[in-house]
Amino acid sequence: MRINMENDASNDEVRKLVRRHKIKLISIAIRDTKRTIQNKKEQKSHLRRKVEEATSADDWVRMKAMLEKRAMNTYNQSKAVEIRKLEDLKNKSIRNQSHNQEWIANTTEANLPDFVERTLMLGPNFNVQNKNTIPYIRMIADVETAIQGIPEAEGIRGEVATFMSNYINYQRQPRTKNNVWIHKEIIRTREYLREHPELYVTKADKGNRTVILAADEYRQKMTTMVTDEETYTALYGNPTARTLKKLNLIVEQWFTDGHIDARNKYRLKVYNCHPPRIYGLPKLHKPDRPLRPVVSTVGSATYRMAQYVAAILGKLVGKTEFHVRNSFDFAEEFSRVQVPDGYVMYSLDVVSLYTNVPVEEVYECVEER
Incomplete structure (x- = not known):
């Protein structure tokens, strides 16, 4: 009625x-x-x-x-x-929420239950409202760790404090019934995937799509990719401890020579870490869905040192007339270009660009700048 x-x-x-x-x-x-x-x-x-x-x-x-x-x-x-x-x-x-079957790509013959498809359609960046108990103290500690040693730390600290104060005082995020059932579907999906180890879920290399692969296919392609390409070499031992020792000796020497202060020495020295980890993202836009290798060095022996060096070298990026920040920057630049008659525009793709950059020439460029 x-x-x-x-x-x-x-x-x-x-x-x-x-x-x-x-x-x-x-x-x-x-x-x-x-x-x-x-x-x-x-x-x-x-x-x-x-x-x-x-x-x-x-x-x-x-x-x-x-x-x-x-x-x-x-x-x-x-x-x-x-x-x-x-x-x-x-x-x-x-x-009844807006779903699109193209948001997921099931490359296997498995018939996924409806609740699994609905959960995977949400994508890896989906989030729901927070619980009533938010770990503010841990968040503040994480922010302090992240901004330690940054010249703009005081300003960042003030902005974060204001934001969190406004959130606590003026915002409420009750967990609605919809959120409760989304959580339940996520839990059921996790249980389903644990019970089906033959399925491997990841994201696509391009586009915001979730991909379901056969675990055997993923392992076979990863093994072939690592063994066939000259970029990777099989190791017969774990060099993590040796690398960690060498890096800490370098940090100590820098501190002794006066290149870094005590705070940076504390930040750069590492005592517990794990090896870098490699995984592959399927290229759905190419035949046979090859994998793009991605090496994650987060938490590895060289991670903090790489951050420190990148902060120094980052100030030199974008100093040439050929530099573009991203695809939007390129589109804006190219919109002002008139291609003369008889000319053709080419788009070239370099295979394994970063791993094929000659290291010795990189050293020379760094020293020159």
Whole structure:
């Protein structure tokens, strides 16, 4: 039933009234069902006494076991149907959200359940509202660690403090029912993927798409990529501890020679780390879906040193007329270019660009600048 009033306030009152009466009707239906169940229980007790009096003890035991088994099967079937109906009602709002089948690419023959597809369509950057208990202290500690030694640290600290103060005082983020069921679908998806180790989920190399690969295909392509390319060499030992020792000796020497202060010495010295990790992102836009290798050095022996050196060298980037920051910068520059008749524009792609840059020439460029 839908009643339209002239004023929004009146419409709100009508909606609240309708909702209250719906709740009352549901309560009456629940009480009626309870009365029906009680009547059925009384009829069951009466019939049980009559059957028990009319049969022998052995026949009664066999009949009772058969009836209890049938009743349990009927109960379980009815319960499963009702649970499924309830889940459909609860997830109705989630299913009605905007989804696009092109947001995921299932390259396997596996038929994914609906809740898995809905979860993967959300993408790796999806987030929901925070819990009521937010770890403010840990956030402040992480910010302090990140800005340590930066000249603009005081300004950044003030902005972060203002932002967090405004958030605590003026913002509320209650966890709505929709968020609760999204969390439940995410948990169910994790359980499903744990139970199906033959599936590998990652993101595509280009485009905001989630890719489902066969785990065997992923391992085979990664192994082939690492062993066939000259960029990678198999090691027969873990050089992490040796690299860590050499880096710490360099840091100590820099401090002794006065190149860095005590704060940078503390930042650059590393005592616990792990080796860099390699993974591959499938190139869906190319035949046979080759993998693009990505090496993550986060948390490795050279990570802090690389950050320190990159901060120094970053000031030299963009000093030539051929430098473009990103594709938007390139599009803006190229929009002003008129290609003469008879000329053709080429787009060239360098294979493994960074790993093929000659290191000795890089050293020379750095020294010159």
